[in-house]
Amino acid sequence: MMILPTHAAVAQNPAEIEVARGYFLKGDYERCLEACLRAKPNEKNFAAFGAMEIRVLLQTGKITEALKRSSILWRSSPDNPELALVLAQAHKANGQSVRADAMMARALAADPATPIAGESNNVVAYGELQNANGMDAKSVLTLYFEPAKKADPAGRAAYLAIGRLALECHDRQLAAENFSEGLKHFPGDSEFLLGLNQAGLALPKDLQKPDENILTYLDLALRANPKSTDALLYKADQLAGKKNYKEAKSVLDQIFAINSEHPEAWAKVAAIALLEEDASRASAALTNARKFWRNNPAVSETVGLTLAAHYRFEEALKFLRQASLEDPQSAAIRLELGSNQLRFGQIEEGWKNVEFAHEADPYNVAAFNLITLRDKIQDYPVLDKDGVRLRMSPEDMAVFGKRALETAVLAKKTLTEKYKVSLSQSVMVEMLPRQEDFAIRTFGLPGGESFLGVCFGPLITMTSPRGRLGRANWEAVLWHEMAHTITLDATRHRIPRWLSEGISVHEERQAQTGWGQGMTAEYRERFLSGKMPAILNLDESFAGPDILFGYYHASLVAEFLIERFGITSLNAFLGDLSAGKPFDQALAARTLPLAELDAEFAAYAKKTAAAYGPDLDWSPLSDEEYLSYRKDPAAWVSAHPKRYASAMMWISKLSEEKNWKQAKSELEKIIIAEPNNREPYNP
Structure with a gap:
């Protein structure tokens, strides 16, 4: 059994620790801290109160104070897993990783308690310590989390721990199941609500309140705890992913009002600054992020993942490699590093890192999927010609492999000449026979049914016609994706999504009549009525139900820019983006002041729309x-x-x-x- 403090424990109402936890979950950190400080060393739940106290101090940015209190609290209960876990976090937050490891080792040296009803927190914490010490996720689940959940079904810790571990291992189904179970026992719990959003669950319609801006589980989580820095950071990440940097920075400011030292929030500021080509602001933010812990892997990982989400792979990989050096045993970091290396054409090194992640944590769903796919496709034949490498199944290769290669080579030649690009490495095209294989190669997980192909720059992934019968012209898709390769390379991956998509659709139409999107009656009406976003706001169309219109709208902008200003001007503009010039400044410099540009394009779009079946009445029947x-x-x-x-x-x-x-x-x-x-x- 677990070693307990030598002094006699005084009985205490267990509800008091739950009251303190309730304050924490609602963001009332001041009252939570007051409740924790009232606890006496001889009280049974003193270690739990101590752990909660340190969580409050870390949550509110009192990093140095958390370290001082940790040293005192550790002497009272050095073998308590729940306390040791949080004290180790406090020491790591202050850059004292060696001391943190020693604290965890001391707690792990004691035998774990047997879980019983109402007494499962320490067993769960012991499992979390084992996981931090390198035990694989499956063993942690089997030996600690599941027994704790079974013995204490009304306990909170096991549901939360299983859900979070499942998220780390990309098992969204298991995560959602446990967060949902936890929410049944603890209605309105902000951490379970956040977990459900992170697991990808949509908030049921009957729970949505549009008038109150409650549309997602994340909205509910922030309603329950407006000061949850985890939820706020997740919201900022989502906004940044949609390139809504202004709102993302506003949310990050909310975090700094709670915790001015939050390292991941400062890392997110740095990443956004890099995306906005503000190197000075990025450097200052990174300095703040590493103020207390110079080698914090979460900082490097946060920046790397944010950049990778925007296809800025060259810079992203530098940060992810750094994160891997800062935490060499992290399977999660190695998986992210390897996955993005695979997307950026660093195939051999990428597979090595994915394999490391899989061996370190066989339960990780994404790593397992990728390794399984690698074993399946590694013997697929590869054709190589003029800087294009094509991998297909033997069956597909025998039927249309040669034609696919010739199409890719022609697209590459045509577009590199037009956009004056010289690719530094071969383009790998992987055309996979099953939708599931395509999704795993592209995203690491099944899904992505709406995608026909994806381009990461030097890598293009597609489903073969066998995998998506009747859905699209595979040659048009291949041409479209090759255009992405060219524009991504021309700008060093700094081109906005809308413009890259617009050029790709435009180049489809240029290559073959019938390829690419064209005008429709619906689009005609929108252009004639002026129901379209400004050019600088076109990315918004790619984040919701307007995406199909967004593709055509963007392609019409690309067509307009080329017709009005010429391909030489467009290429110079792409070069400006490559050099790090802000998009709006570069566009205005190579074309017109943006207000004038929007006005000219609106006139061009109306003229184009009016020319579509001008003698027809396109309106539906009443x-x-x-x-x-x-x-x-x-x-x-x-x-x-x-x-x-x-x-x-x-x-x-x-x-x-x-x-x-x-x-x-x-x-x-x-x-x-x-x-x-x-x-x-x-x-």
């Missing part, structure tokens, strides 16, 4: 018109010959009646009216 049409379709169409919706319904009726001659005649009229018809229901 209910009354539809009823009138149903009474006598032929008469209605004769009276409204330019009405597209009724014409197509009439043609369908003629086809059903096998009146092919008249159907063909009607179709020809529609085609003449708009030869480039891109409607979902078209001739």
Whole structure:
């Protein structure tokens, strides 16, 4: 059994520690600290109060004070796992990793307590210590967390620990199950609510309150605890991922109001500064992030992952390598490093790091998936020509491998010449036969059904036609992705997503009639009515339901820039981005002041939209018109010959009646009216 302090323990109402924890979970850190300081050394829950006290001090940025109190508290209960875990965090936060390791080792030397109802916290903490000491996740779950949960089903710690460990191992299903179970026992608990959001669960519609800005579990978590720095940091990360840097920085300021020394928040500030090409601000933020712990791996990891999410792989890998040096045994860091190396074309080193992560933690779902896929595709044949390497299954290679290679080579040649780019390494195209294989190679996990292909720069991943029958033209997708390779390289991955997508769709249309998105009646109406974001705000269209319109809108901007200012000007602009010039300044310098540019583009878009079936009436039929049409379709169409919706319904009726001659005649009229018809229901 666990060694207890030699002094006799005085009985105490267990509810008092829960009251203190309740204060903490609501963000009332002052009252929580007051409750902790009232605890006496001879009280049974003194170690738990001590752990809570240190958590409050760390949460509120009192890093040095946390270290001083840790030394005192450790002498009272050196073998208590819950206390040792938090005291070690306090010492690491102050850069004293050796002392932190010694504290954890002392607690691990004692046998873990047997979990019983109401007494599982220390068993869970012992498991967390074992995990920090290198025990694999599966063993920690089996030996400590699951027994604690079984013995103490009403306890909070096991649900939270299992959920968090599952998230670290990319097992979102297990994480969601345990956070959901925990929330049933502890309704409104901010940490369980945050966990559900991190596990990818959508807030049920009946719980959403749009008028109160409650749309996600994260919103509920912050409603429950507005001072949760974990939730605020997660929110800032989401905003930064959408390139909403202004709001992200505002959320980070909220964190600094609670904890001015928060290292990961300062790391996020540094990452955003790098994305905004502000090296001076990034350096200052990194200095703040490393103020107390110079070699904090979380700082380097945070910056690296943020940059990688924006495809800034060259810089991201530097930070992730540094994080790996700062914590050589971290399987999670090695996995992130390896995954991003694989995306950036550093294949051999990337697989080594993923394999390290898998061997260190066989339970990690993403590492397992990648290693399983590697073993499956490593014997796939590879064709190599003119700076393009193509990997496909033997079955696909035999059928269209040569054609795929020629398409990729032609796209590379055409686009490098047009955009004056000389690629420094070969482009690897991996066309995988199953959607699941594509998703794992691309994202590490199954999913991503909406993606046909993804480009990371020197790596293009796609599903083969066998994997997505009838969904898209694979040659057009390949051309689209190769255009991404060119524009990413031309700008050193500094091009906004919308412009890269816009150029790619534009180049599809340039390569082949029928490729790429075109004007539709819906888009026509939006352009004519001016219902579109400004050019600088186009990335917003790629973060919600407007994404399909965003692709076409962006492609029309690319077309406009080339027609109005010329390809030489566009290439110079891309070069400015590569040199680190802010996007808005570079765009204005190579084109027009932005207000004038928006006005000129709006006129161009309206002109383009108006030219789409100008003699047709694209509006849908109202209910009354539809009823009138149903009474006598032929008469209605004769009276409204330019009405597209009724014409197509009439043609369908003629086809059903096998009146092919008249159907063909009607179709020809529609085609003449708009030869480039891109409607979902078209001739």
